[in-house]
Amino acid sequence: xxxxxxxxxxxxxxxxxxxxxxxxxxxxxxxxxxxxxxxxxxxxxxxxxxxxxxxxxxxxxxxxxxxxxxxxxxxxxxxxxxxxxxxxxxxxxxxxxxxxxxxxxxxxxxxxxxxxxxxxxxxxxxxxxxxxxxxxxxxxxxxxxxxxxxxxxxxxxxxxxxxxxxxxxxxxxxxxxxxxxxxxxxxxxxxxxxxxxxxxxxxxxxxxxxxxxxxxxxxxxxxxxxxxxxxxxxxxxxxxxxxxxxxxxxxxxxxxxxxxxxxxxxxxxxxxxxxxxxxxxxxxxxxxxxxxxxxxxxxxxxxxxxxxxxxxxxxxxxxxxxxxxxxxxxxxxxxxxxxxxxxxxxxxxxxxxxxxxxxxxxxxxxxxxxxxxxxxxxxxxxxxxxxxxxxxxxxxxxxxxxxxxxxxxxxxxxxxxxxxxxxxxx
Amino acid sequence: xxxxxxxxxxxxxxxxxxxxxxxxxxxxxxxxxxxxxxxxxxxxxxxxxxxxxxxxxxxxxxxx
Ligand code: SF4
Ligand code: SF4
Numbered sequence: 001x002x003x004x005x006x007x008x009x010x011x012x013x014x015x016x017x018x019x020x021x022x023x024x025x026x027x028x029x030x031x032x033x034x035x036x037x038x039x040x041x042x043x044x045x046x047x048x049x050x051x052x053x054x055x056x057x058x059x060x061x062x063x064x065x066x067x068x069x070x071x072x073x074x075x076x077x078x079x080x081x082x083x084x085x086x087x088x089x090x091x092x093x094x095x096x097x098x099x100x101x102x103x104x105x106x107x108x109x110x111x112x113x114x115x116x117x118x119x120x121x122x123x124x125x126x127x128x129x130x131x132x133x134x135x136x137x138x139x140x141x142x143x144x145x146x147x148x149x150x151x152x153x154x155x156x157x158x159x160x161x162x163x164x165x166x167x168x169x170x171x172x173x174x175x176x177x178x179x180x181x182x183x184x185x186x187x188x189x190x191x192x193x194x195x196x197x198x199x200x201x202x203x204x205x206x207x208x209x210x211x212x213x214x215x216x217x218x219x220x221x222x223x224x225x226x227x228x229x230x231x232x233x234x235x236x237x238x239x240x241x242x243x244x245x246x247x248x249x250x251x252x253x254x255x256x257x258x259x260x261x262x263x264x265x266x267x268x269x270x271x272x273x274x275x276x277x278x279x280x281x282x283x284x285x286x287x288x289x290x291x292x293x294x295x296x297x298x299x300x301x302x303x304x305x306x307x308x309x310x311x312x313x314x315x316x317x318x319x320x321x322x323x324x325x326x327x328x329x330x331x332x333x334x335x336x337x338x339x340x341x342x343x344x345x346x347x348x349x350x351x352x353x354x355x356x357x358x359x360x361x362x363x364x365x366x367x368x369x370x371x372x373x374x375x376x377x378x379x380x381x382x383x384x385x386x387x388x389x390x391x392x393x394x395x396x397x398x399x400x401x402x403x404x405x406x407x408x409x410x411x412x413x414x415x416x417x418x419x420x421x422x423x424x425x426x
Numbered sequence: 427x428x429x430x431x432x433x434x435x436x437x438x439x440x441x442x443x444x445x446x447x448x449x450x451x452x453x454x455x456x457x458x459x460x461x462x463x464x465x466x467x468x469x470x471x472x473x474x475x476x477x478x479x480x481x482x483x484x485x486x487x488x489x490x
Contacts, residue, residue, distance in 0.1 A: 182433040184486070331434030332458040364454055370434045 002325035005092040006318040007238060007304065009159060010131040013095035015103060018246025019222050020230045021206050025103040029138065031145040034106035038213045041110050046076055049118040049208075055216045056228050058208060061096075062086060062164065062201030063272070063300045064372075065288045068208065072115065074188035075196035081121040082192045084173065084199040085112050087139055088129040088157040090164035093270045093302045096232035097202040098135045099244035105142035108202045110209030113148045115198060123151045125192070127169050131159035139202075161271070161326035165371040166199055168328075179328045180371035201300075203232050223249040227287055232301055234270075237261055238315070239307040247286050253303070254282040261305040265312055265388060269299030271319050272376025274383035275312065296383070311400050313349040313391060316384050320345050323377045334374045337365035341381055348392060351399040355385055355392060428465045428489050430473055436484035443476040443485055451476060464489075 017025060027033040044052070050069055058068040075081050085108060089097050101108060112124050126143060128136035136156060143152050155172050157163040163172070165180045166187055172178035173192050184190075191197025200208075207229060211219045220228035227249035236242035237260045247256050254262070266281050267273050274296040276284070281303075284291065291298045306315050324338035341361045347353025362381050365374035385392060430450070439457040450469065452460040465473045465487070477485045 179435075181435060182431075184431075184488070332437055332439045332456055333434065333454065336456040336458075337454075364460075368432075368434065368458070368460075 003318070003321040005322045006315060007093045007236065009092045010098075010129075011092070011095070011242060013099060013234070013242040013244055015099045016243060016245045018230060018232075019248065020210060020219075020246060021100060021107060021203070021232065022103055022246045029103055029105050029142065031106055031142070034104070038107070038110070038210075041114060041209075042212055044114055044118050044212055046072075046118040049115065049212070050076070052211050052216055053208060056207075056211050056219050057226075058204065058211065058229075059288055060200055061203035061207070061231060061300065063269075065292065065297065068200065068204060071186075071188040071198050071200070072119070074186060075119060075198050078189070078196035081116075081119045081196045081198065082123050082125065083112050083116040083119070083121050084125045084127065084169065084192065084197055085109075085139075085202055085205050086127045086164060086169055086199060087135065087202040088127050088164045088169075089132075089300070090157075090161050091270045091272070091300060091302060092161075093236050093242070093267075093304045094234045094300050095242050096234045096244045096301055098129065098132050100203055100206055100232060101135050101139050104206060105139050106146070107206040107209040108139070109142060109146065109148075109205075110212060111205035111207065112209075113146075113150065114212045115205075115208060116148075116150055119198065121150075121198075123153065124148075125173055126152065126154045127172065128154055128156050129159070130156045130163075160328075161323065162328055162371055162373050164201075165373070167371065169199060170197070179330060180369075180373070182370045224287075227289065231286060231288075231298075233286070234300075234302045235261070235305075236302065237305045237307065238310060249286055249288075251286045253284045253286060256286075257281075257303065257305070260308060261303070264305050264308070266306075267302070267304040267315075267319075267380070268296050270302030270304055271323060272372070272379060273297070273299050273302065273304075274379055275316070275387040276383075277387055280387070295386070311349070312388055313345075313384065313395055313400065316380060317342070317345045317349040320377060320381060323373070323380075327373060328371075331369040331374075333365050333368035337361055337368075337374060338377055341365065341377065345381060345384075349395060349400065351395045351397075353396070355396075358382075358385065428467075428470055428473065428487055430461050430465060430476065431486050431488045432459060432461070433484045433486065436482045437480075438482050438484070440481065442479045442481065446479050447472045447476040459485075 053069040060066040168180045187197045324342040362378035444451040
C-alpha cells in the first residue's frame with residue numbers, strides 16, 4: 001500500500017479574487033464575459049511575442065521557474081511545433097491551477113492559442129488533472145466554447161505525484177502510461193513525437209494570455225521592475241481549507257499568510273520545497289530570484305504550514321513516506337533511495353536516527369533519476385536539517401517535544417508550541 | 427566536456443560498467459553506478475568501453 005498524502009489530494013480550497021489573473025472573475029468563467037473583460041485576442045507574430053515575454057520576464061509557474069521566452073525561442077523556426085497546456089498539479093498541497101482554470105480558463109487558452117498562432121502550430125494539447133474531474137470538465141468546456149481553428153486534444157493525467165513531470169506528460173501524449181523517461185534533449189527541441197514542443201503549466205499560459213491582451217506596460221502595473229506581474233500562491237495550514245491568492249511579485253509573505261500561520265515554520269514550495277523558520281518567512285518577499293538565491297525556491301507557489309503545534313519532523317517524515325511511495329519505481333536510485341530516506345527520517349523523528357545518514361542518502365538520490373522527483377525529495381530532507389536543526393537535535397536528544405509536551409531537561413526552550421492533543425489535526 | 431549519462435529507467439544496476447571503468451564509475455549501496463565527474467580527455471576510450479558493455483544500453487556519452 002502506498003502511504004497516503006498527509007494533505008488531502010484534490011482537497012477543498014477558497015479563492016481570493018486577485019489583481020490580474022483572478023480579477024473580475026465574479027462574472028463567471030464563460031467566453032462572453034472573458035471577451036467583455038479583455039477584448040478580442042490580438043494576433044501576435046513570433047517576434048512580438050518573444051519581445052513581450054522577454055521584457056515581462058514570464059517564467060514557468062509549474063515549479064522550475066524557467067524563462068518562457070527561452071523555450072519559445074528554442075522551438076521557433078522548427079518544423080511542426082506543438083503547444084501543450086499542463087493543467088495537472090500533481091502536488092497535493094497545490095490548488096492554484098485548479099482555481100485558475102475554474103475562474104479564468106479562457107485566459108489560459110488565450111495564452112496557448114496566441115503562442116500556437118505565433119509559432120505556426122496547428123495542435124494544442126490540454127493535459128487535465130485526473131484527480132480533479134471538475135477542473136478537467138471546466139477546461140474542456142471552455143475549449144469547446146471557442147473556435148480557434150486549431151486542433152485541440154485533451155488528455156487526462158493520472159493522479160500521481162510525478163505525472164506532471166515534463167517527460168511524463170510527453171509519454172501520456174504519446175499514448176503511453178504517464179511515467180517520466182530520460183530526456184536527452186529539451187522538449188522545446190524534441191518533445192511530443194520528437195517535435196518542438198512548448199509545454200507549460202496552466203498558470204504560465206494565463207500570464208502569456210494576459211500579456212498578449214495588456215502589453216508589457218499593462219502587465220507590469222503589478223510586481224517589481226525585475227519581476228513584473230503577479231503569481232498564484234496556495235496557502236495551506238494543515239487541517240484547514242487552503243486559500244489560493246494572486247499576489248504581486250515583491251509582496252511580503254507575512255502579509256498574505258493567514259493568522260494561523262504566524263509564528264510557525266512553513267514548507268515553502270510544497271512537498272518538493274524547503275522548510276523555513278517563521279523568522280525567515282516573515283522577512284521574505286515573493287520573488288523567484290530572491291528565494292532561489294536563498295536556497296528556498298518558491299516552486300509552484302505552495303506555502304504549507306503545519307497545524308498549530310504539529311511536529312514539523314513528523315510532518316516531513318509523513319510527506320517523505322508519501323513521496324517514496326510516489327516514485328514511479330523505475331530508476332534504481334529513486335526506487336531504493338527514497339524508501340531509505342523515508343526510513344532514515346522516521347528514525348530521526350523518533351529520536352533514534354542519524355542526520356549524517358539523511359545527508360548521505362539525499363546526496364545519493366540527487367540527479368540520479370529520469371525526473372526531478374528524487375531531487376525535490378532530497379531538498380525537503382536537507383532543508384529540515386538546514387532550517388530546523390535545533391528541532392532535529394531536540395528530537396535526537398530527548399524525543400519529540402511536541403509529542404511529549406514535557407521538558408527536554410531544564411532549562412527548556414520550547415521549539416514549537418505543544419498541541420493540546422498530539423497529532424490532533426492529522 | 428564529455429560526460430557519461432545514465433538512462434536511469436533502463437539501468438539494471440548489474441555494475442558491468444563499473445568493472446570496465448572503475449576509475450570513474452563507483453557503485454552505490456544498491457549497485458547502481460555513481461559517476462564521478464566528467465570523462466577526462468585521455469579516458470574517453472574507456473568510457474566508450476563502459477557504454478559498450480552495458481547490457482541494457484543505459485549509458486551514453488554526451489557533450490563534446
Ligand atoms: S526518478 Fe523516481 S519518480 Fe522519477 S522516473 Fe525515476 S523512479 Fe520515477
Ligand atoms: S552496465 Fe548498464 S545496467 Fe549495468 S550498472 Fe552500468 S549502466 Fe546500469
